[in-house]
Amino acid sequence: MMCSDIHIDDVSQDKKQSARELLKSLELSRDGCVYFVRDRVRWSFYIVRGKLVYASHSLDSFERLERHLRSLSREVPSLNDKLRSQLRLMFDDPSPEKAKYKVTSEMLCVEYLAILWLVDENYLPKPMAGKLVARIIQEVVESFLCLPNGNFNDIYYEHFLQQTYCSLSIDRIVEVVNQRLKAWYSLGPTIRSPYQCPYLVSQSTAEKSMSPETVQRLGRILRGFNFCQLGALLSKDPLAIAKQLSILISDGAILLRDPLSPFDMLPHTYYLAPEAEQENITQLSETFVDEVSSGDDIANISQAFKSQSAKTWKIVCIDDSESMLSIISSYLGREDFQVTLIQDSMKALMKINSIRPDLILLDIGMPNVDGYQLCTLIRKSSALKDIPIVMVTGNKGIIDRARARFAGATDYLTKPFMQADLLKMMMRHLL
Template structure:
């Protein structure tokens, strides 16, 4: 039986090799034809840090739980701007090290495992989609805490992918979460203790990588043990959203103990198109924010009033109630007087813009929606809203201090 070989495009391998040979300092940005993005940070030809993929926050949480169990992530006070930069994870590690909360050796493990994980994802994606590369020297991580040999990392990537594919797992993504679909059938096949573990952990909340950490096994062994049940349809692998970090919203308090900690800002999308909602959800959640979709215009107002999102994307053309009417109704409610309402439209006409302004919209985004434009608008208005609500933040681990 033959197994798929690692087919990484030559331009990708050449780019990694060039960065090493040229002792490059800066970012190496990689993008797949399916829209997945990765960034590898170099310092003098060695990889310092890596970001991107599907679960940026979930991955950082997992690495911290594994290598820094003494740190309670939920109690780290963070501002939105602390986690809005691309290399936020590395900066957080720097701050924790400066404050003597974690040791250099712990950071080394986290950096190396993060790079290894993202290289594996890149190898798997490159087998099913083309990738493009470009270099950017706007961000250079000075005085890196850990340096990784890129050539060695690439070899590890190739070895781990060969082992993974040889086990028949080429089409299994480690960031998918197993969920038990046929409990009765499983109960007949395994012991009561094994069945109990399946019910407790195979619930669609934990990815294969999350389970590996919980079970203190490799993701390969965990996936291989579940694979027969996946083939039988007893277990299904599903996509799960990222797990944002808690964001602190200050109220002019001078001490961290008085700060209220909440989840990341909530972004709502009111659009009857499932495709638009899905694209926006991927963009928003991959940047660490929470997301809700409302595809029924009739339910838009009661749902928005209940959930009170920090920013709303609103489609203009919908059946029953259009975007103009919903926006006008929102502006009559005091709690939504200053909430950013971004109009989504396929028609960037002057008449639409004027009418949308009249009913109180904040800005426009034209379809098809793209990540750069969406996040530019989100950052612009969420930061403006945050500044208006709070003039200072005294977070003990804030990256701004």
């Protein structure tokens, strides 16, 4: 593997450049991977014959893959929750000692290896892999083009993808994304990022625009997910969701919170431009005002949320630590979760049999019967074998993950975790 500095289009490294200029200059790059590091985020672009065949950035790339796989699962049923969890256990291991992908990931994004595996194992047809890759490219380019002008240090790698599934004209993808960014900009300054998290804070205000039943469903799904995650849940474009919710945001029915880590490191779609540029940007935004009326927006978002289940999910949490059970209970303390806390692993199996939960959160390090043993026992029960089991542990090593997988675990949650991490786990396996 050889890598070397490359000065694309002979542009001086001392000259401030725009992300758009840099991306368009890749049309003249050799086949391979060109990546840029800016504000601690690594942006990777894979080029073949001047076309863009993949793109990624270093912030939780597997979460991005999971979201797009979830959206595609409506067209490809094999991309179900169980398979997506299997992918995470196989490929998304943060342990530095995991040597299998340690070197490769410097030149080849680990999530792309997961896509290759899906195609090779016949879970994902090649045309659908092309659609998946195109959607990922669009999302990455959308964030990249929001970067302010500055100095970009670029590195070129000769190593290349084993197989490609789509080939996009850089001119065309820049044109499409620029139109989307104008639309995002028109929603500012309140909505300034696809990774902001909307929360329902006033049911009475929302009920002026939609039925109480729809408002209830709206509140159940707006529980810490950002616009991109909501897009995956509802199978809709995040931009469309932001437009439709903007009415309720303006009315004060919905409160927007800043992007959660690590997405707070990504640039905003709305920013305060230099005064000399502000007038031009304002005029540009005005030319892209959505002609859909407010009533139509409310009708659209109402229809999307009407399809959401009103089910109360039964969650069993098994942990010998009373403080950990208390934390999990507080994180899930909502009317749509019925949480059962179990401290004694010896009695857990009997209780699980009587409850028949929708999901089990299982600590690994417990006395008497540990999490691995209990998980194995649960999987031997014909009545319980298909319940998602999430192993909760402070251990991050490959051996621990392998043992969890062999015991029959569906997924893996590493301590310490935030409420958003737990809710994302709920999204993967329940919604």
